[in-house]
Amino acid sequence: MKRLDVQALKRSVGVVAALVRLNVAEELQYRANFVASLLGTLFWIGTALLTLALFFRHTTRLGGWDFWEVVVLLGVFNALTGVIEAVLRPGIGQLASEVKSGALDLVLARPVDAQLLVSLRQLDLWRFTDVILGLALSAYALERLHRTPTILQVAAFLVALAAAVLVVYAIWVALMSLAFWFVSVENLSVLFDAVYEGARYPVTAYPGALRFVFVYLVPIAWTTTIPASALTGRIGPAIALGAAAVGATAFFLTRLLWRTALRRYTGASG
Amino acid sequence: MSALALWSRRYGAMIRNAWLVDLQYRAAIVLWVLWGVTEPAIALGIWWSIAGDGAVGGYDRADFARYFFGVMLVNALTIAWDSWQLDRWIREGDLNYRLARPLHPVHEALADNLAYKARSAGTIIIVWLVAASVWPAVRLPLEPGRWALVALAVILAAAMRFFISFTTGLLAFWTTRATAIMELHAGVSMFLAGRVAPLALLPPAVATVAQVLWFPYMLAFPVDLLTGAAPTGAALMRGFAGQLIWLAIWITAYRLAWHRGLRRYGAVGG
Numbered sequence: 001m002k003r004l005d006v007q008a009l010k011r012s013v014g015v016v017a018a019l020v021r022l023n024v025a026e027e028l029q030y031r032a033n034f035v036a037s038l039l040g041t042l043f044w045i046g047t048a049l050l051t052l053a054l055f056f057r058h059t060t061r062l063g064g065w066d067f068w069e070v071v072v073l074l075g076v077f078n079a080l081t082g083v084i085e086a087v088l089r090p091g092i093g094q095l096a097s098e099v100k101s102g103a104l105d106l107v108l109a110r111p112v113d114a115q116l117l118v119s120l121r122q123l124d125l126w127r128f129t130d131v132i133l134g135l136a137l138s139a140y141a142l143e144r145l146h147r148t149p150t151i152l153q154v155a156a157f158l159v160a161l162a163a164a165v166l167v168v169y170a171i172w173v174a175l176m177s178l179a180f181w182f183v184s185v186e187n188l189s190v191l192f193d194a195v196y197e198g199a200r201y202p203v204t205a206y207p208g209a210l211r212f213v214f215v216y217l218v219p220i221a222w223t224t225t226i227p228a229s230a231l232t233g234r235i236g237p238a239i240a241l242g243a244a245a246v247g248a249t250a251f252f253l254t255r256l257l258w259r260t261a262l263r264r265y266t267g268a269s270g
Numbered sequence: 271m272s273a274l275a276l277w278s279r280r281y282g283a284m285i286r287n288a289w290l291v292d293l294q295y296r297a298a299i300v301l302w303v304l305w306g307v308t309e310p311a312i313a314l315g316i317w318w319s320i321a322g323d324g325a326v327g328g329y330d331r332a333d334f335a336r337y338f339f340g341v342m343l344v345n346a347l348t349i350a351w352d353s354w355q356l357d358r359w360i361r362e363g364d365l366n367y368r369l370a371r372p373l374h375p376v377h378e379a380l381a382d383n384l385a386y387k388a389r390s391a392g393t394i395i396i397v398w399l400v401a402a403s404v405w406p407a408v409r410l411p412l413e414p415g416r417w418a419l420v421a422l423a424v425i426l427a428a429a430m431r432f433f434i435s436f437t438t439g440l441l442a443f444w445t446t447r448a449t450a451i452m453e454l455h456a457g458v459s460m461f462l463a464g465r466v467a468p469l470a471l472l473p474p475a476v477a478t479v480a481q482v483l484w485f486p487y488m489l490a491f492p493v494d495l496l497t498g499a500a501p502t503g504a505a506l507m508r509g510f511a512g513q514l515i516w517l518a519i520w521i522t523a524y525r526l527a528w529h530r531g532l533r534r535y536g537a538v539g540g
Contacts, residue, residue, distance in 0.1 A: 036450070047457045051466050058327060058471060059320045182297055190301045194308040206315045 012112040016120045027125040037126040041078070041133055048074050048200065063205030065234075068144045070202060073228035075138030076161070077200050080223055082130025083165055084172075084196075089189060090122040092172050096179035096188045104265065115258045119169070138231065149231055156237035160227035163247025167222050168196075170250035177261040199224045222246050280373065284381035292385065303393045306349070307342055313466050314338035327471045332407035333497075337468050339398055339408050340493040345465075346390040348428040348488065352379050353452040356439025360535070361446070369532075376436065376528075383432055411498065419506075423492040426513040431488050433520040440524070443531030464490030484516035 027033075052074070056067050065073070095118055098104040107121075108114050142149065149157070175188045195218050198206070203214050203221040215221045226243055229235040292299060317334045320326055329337070359365040359375075368375040402409045435452065442448040460466050461476065462485035469477050469490050480486050491509045 036447070040450070040453075043454065043457060047460060050461065054461070054467055054472065055316060055320060057473065062316070063319060187298050187301055190305045194301075194305040197308050198312055201312075201316060205319055207318050210311075210315050 008111075009113070012116050015110075015112045016116055019117075019121050020123060023121075023123045024125055027123070034126045034129070038129055041130050045074070045078060045133065045137060048078075063202045065202045065204070068141045069228070069232050069234070071141035072138045072145070072232055073202055073224050074200065075134045075136070075141060076164075076228045076231075077224045078134030078137060079131045079161070080134070080164055080168060080199075082127050082132075082134060084168060085130065086124045086127035087120065088169060088172050090124045091119050092169070092176055093189050094122070095176040099179040099265065108262075108265075114262070115173075115255070138228070142231065145232065147232060149233065152237045153231060153233055156230040156240035156243075157227055159240040160222075160230045160243040163243035163250075164223040164227055166247035167219055167250045170254045171195075171218065171220075173254040174257060177257050180261040180264045196220060196223075202228070219246065219250075280377070281381055281384075284378055285385050288382045288385035289389075292389065299389060300393075303346070303390050306346055306390065307394070307397075309465065310338040310341045310345070313341075317467070327468075329468060329471070335405075335407045336410070336497040337493060339401070340496045341465060341489065343391060343394050343398065344424060344427070344489055344492045344496065346394050347387050347424050348431045348492075349387075350383060350428075350432045350435035351386075352383070352432065352435040353439035353449055355379065355382075356436060357442040357448045360439075360442040365535070379436060380432070383428075387428070410496070416495065416498070420492060420496045423495050423510070423513065426510070426517055427488050427492050430484065430513065430517045430520055433517070433524045434484070434488075437520060437524040437527050440527040440531050443527075443534050459485050459488065462486065463488050464493065468494075481512075484512075484520070487513040487516055 049071070052062075052067065052070055055062055060066065062070055095104070098107070107117055110117065171192060172189075175192055178188060198210070198214055199220040203211055203225045206214065211221075222243065226235070226239060230237065230239055230243075314334055317326065317329070317338075318331055321329065321331050321334060324330070325333075356365075356379075359368065365375065368378065398408065434455070438452045438455065439448055441451060445451075461472065462480040462483060464486065469480060469486055472480070487509065491513065495506075495509075
């Protein structure tokens with residue numbers, strides 16, 4: 001039995017890898033999109049920095065963070081935005097409309113893990129530039145802070161960043177799964193965009209009630225504040241353990257939710 | 271039938287139609303309202319903690335609360351999605367049968383606007399009333415004279431944003447990136463229209479540039495009228511004059527783009 005599972009997993013990974021290859025080949029045909037996406041990102045980073053500069057005209061610290069520390073966080077935010085736009089929105093983001101139309105049948109009928117397939121079958125390749133630009137922004141801000149992170153801090157940052165990706169993924173799965181219960185809602189991703197806006201700033205910059213929401217209810221504090229803090233040394237490397245635990249829990253919950261939600265799915269003809 | 275009766279019957283039918291279509295997606299409506307509310311809520315959260323117990327540029331916490339509640343409401347009353355709509359109409363050919371009707375398509379767009387503005391503004395007014403019942407900071411004084419001026423400023427702002435959005439959407443006759451231009455416009459309006467901060471908090475040079483453009487008249491001016499950071503006398507006249515001048519300019523731009531674009535569109539289809 002166990003042996004079979006491993007084989008199934010291997011097959012799933014193989015199929016998804018083939019899909020990704022196909023996707024890359026397809027996207028490489030549209031290089032003008034690369035320029036457009038790059039310009040869009042640069043414009044976005046520009047407005048984010050100007051907004052920040054505007055806040056810092058009237059204060060010297062934002063939730064206890066100084067300007068360049070918040071820029072480190074903005075870089076992390078931008079890197080995560082890249083992952084969201086490249087992987088999550090084109091993949092899992094389509095789930096709600098597929099549940100509605102019954103197109104999910106075509107996914108479920110395939111002999112691969114459905115969650116894996118739904119999550120990774122479609123990539124918007126060029127948006128990965130956001131990840132690179134975001135991390136470059138963080139690196140530049142660290143330079144301005146005259147802080148060179150230790151190996152341990154970088155390691156903690158990478159773990160926290162991986163956990164952040166899992167948390168964001170979990171939020172998307174949770175949102176999209178709502179479609180299994182409320183079939184007529186198609187713009188569920190709007191809800192994500194609305195809440196994720198809050199992750200642009202350190203969670204300490206918000207009044208108490210909002211902060212509570214961001215740490216515990218919709219845990220977006222774990223997506224940007226924690227990785228940025230690990231990188232600047234605001235929090236010790238031990239936070240990596242906490243982040244790993246949060247990330248693993250988030251992922252485990254998505255698996256559970258996915259199975260529960262699927263049981264409700266009756267298909268196009270049901 | 272008199273012209274007035276004819277037009278009110280036409281608009282009545284179109285607005286009812288728009289309402290009935292939207293009513294099928296009630297949950298979606300709630301999500302869009304939520305999306306419109308988070309950006310000002312986050313800006314308010316940040317300014318709230320920056321202001322602390324003091325004041326920033328003459329704004330204390332209560333002033334910020336009133337300002338951003340005003341932004342939520344005025345934005346809901348004036349926002350126009352026509353660029354996205356027109357871009358789709360033109361690219362996918364949905365404009366064709368609309369042109370064949372005996373009624374200019376701009377009227378359908380206007381009726382749509384009236385329908386969704388009434389809906390989202392209604393929701394926000396309810397939220398505001400609930401908030402005001404427990405939180406005195408966001409209560410507004412009852413002054414009929416000022417409310418009349420606010421109504422006028424909001425109508426002019428809504429008309430202007432409608433024509434900006436419609437005209438930008440018409441650029442789809444020439445380019446496939448009309449909506450990207452609208453995103454750029456939205457990015458600039460974050461600062462110049464007062465979405466992230468009251469104009470009084472911008473660097474003076476930027477605020478001066480903003481005054482000669484159309485941005486403050488789309489949002490900041492009606493909001494200031496509403497919250498009672500009321501420009502009086504000469505400033506009031508200047509505000510309304512700015513609204514009227516820019517409205518006239520955008521209507522001219524719309525007429526130009528419509529006639530030129532349609533000629534081009536015919537050439538493509540013919």
